[in-house]
Amino acid sequence: MNKRSKIYNNGTLVDRWKIFKLMGDAYTGLQQYEKARDNYNIALLTNPDYEPTKDAIVKLETIIGTTVSTDKTAPTIKLLEPSPKRGLKVTTASANVLIKGIANDISGIKEVSINSKIVYAQKSGDFWGEIPLTEGMNQVTITATDLVGNKGIQIFEVERMVAKPIIASTNEVIIPVSEKIGKNICLLIGAQNYSDVNIPSLSNPIADAVKLKMILKSTYNFSDENVIQLFNPGTDDVKRQLLELTNQLQPEDNLLIFYAGHGIWVEKEKKGYWLMTDAKRNDVNTWLPNKTVLDLVAKIPSRHTLLITDACFSGSVFKTRGLNDAAPKAIQEMEEKISRIAITSGNDTEVPDESVFMKYLIKALSTNKDKYLTAQKMFINQILEAVMTESKTEPRYGTLELAGHVGGDFIFIKK
Structure with missing residues (x-):
């Protein structure tokens, strides 16, 4: 049996699908049905033949169906950011503020709005969005709507204090960051x-992944135990791992996902796919849709997520807003905002196995002299022109709006 199929629990080696099934049971008891569904799905992806998991899913869907039809309770809202010090009042010097929280409801969350503007919200109830502030007191109204139309409202105030200007040295080139x-x-x-x-x-995909791992470990703040390798995986292996990351990552963590392998574009459907090693050329049901990847990435509660793909037609993973020719924003501001960024080796075209993109990605990370390197700066200064000059492919940088991008960027921090 694959050792990945077993995990240690209190010193005992246990079938991992049993652990995730039990976690699903626990979340069902807590009425956190989306998290319960995720853990049951992990159990099924690990062992599709485990009958207790199948029975639990039937029970869960029955509970959800019954609950939705009878729910008359408004969602509750828990504010996570900004954190009020006393009561429901926050003071800040920023022109914009990130609002982040959790909306809970037994029938599930349909949408969340902040000051009447719909913001990004996951099925689990996690939501976030950024709003502008005027000088003085600002009232913020969060409205959460569940699947049957019940609304929960939370109101608090944010006071914007205009900071006094700081006269910086003309020689100052480094922007301090609170790591x-x-x-x-x-x-x-x-x-x-x-x-x-x-x-x-x-x-080359595995060798390229190993090269990236070595530079991240040796030069940047990535420890060995936090680097996960999926070499020659099947489609279910990838889906299971992404689902597991939803349990493992915390809101302050950062995530880099790298994929190298085959990609394919179906013009009739206007859809892109990754091909894992168990894919069948003539069976689209064995391919991994880009949309599925983005849906799973959207569930992961990281602060910053960077998706790097080196595959044919990889540009189809996102709709880019395009590059901003202006200088990057202050590093501190980008660090504070939730970002979902993608860098791809090509647009909607084929790319070679001997990757020019990987050559310049590794070079950019290896020769970087800055303490703080944003993904956008790396792409503009060291990847885009170099790759286009040496090959016929056009790499892309863009935001993943459907995965919850708010602003900011992924930041590589040197040791």
Whole structure:
């Protein structure tokens, strides 16, 4: 049996699907049905034949169906950021403020709005969004609507204090940053040896992933225990790992996901896919849709997420707003905002197995002299022009709006 199928619990080796099934049971008892569903799905992806998990899912869906039809209770709202010091009043010097919280309801959350503007909200109830502030007192109204139309409201005040200008030295070029206590997590996915003879195997995805791992460990704040390797995985392996990250990561953590392997674009459907090593060339049901990847990434509660893909048609993972020619914002401001960023080796085109993109990605990270390097700065200064000059591919940088991007950027911090 694959050792990944078992985990230690209180010193005992236990079938991992049993652990996730029990976690699903616990979340069901707590009426956190979306988290229960996620853990049951992890259990099924690990062992599709485990009958107690199948029975638990039937029970869960029955509970959800009954609850939705009878729910007359308004959602509750818990504010996480900004954190009121006394009562429900917050003071800040910023022109904008990030609002983050959790809306809970037994039938599920349909949408959340802040001052009448709909913001990003997950099915689990986690939500966030940014609002502008005027000088003085600002009233903030959060409204959460559940699946049957019940509304919960929370109101608080944010006072914007205009900060006195600070005269900086003309020689100052470094922007100080308050480093977060969160961990840096990296998920490396390399699909190289394909089981279907109609899908050609590749030579470099695993080696490229290892190169990236080495530079992240040696130069940046990524420890060995926080680098996860999925080499030659199946589709279910990737989905299971992304679901597990929803349980493992905290709101202050940062996540880098790297994928190298085959990608494919279906023009008729206008959809892009990743091909894991168990994919069948003539069976679209064995492919991993980009949308599924983004939906799973959206569940992960990290502060910053950077998705780097080196695959054909990789540009189809996002709709980019385009690059801003202006200088990047202050590092501190970008660090505070929730970001979901993607860098891809190409647009909607094929890319070679011998990756020019990877060559310049590794070079950019290896030769970087800055303490704080944003993904956008790295892309503009060291990847875009170099790759386009040496190859016919056009790498892209953009935001993943559907995964909850608010602002800011992923920041590589040197040791």
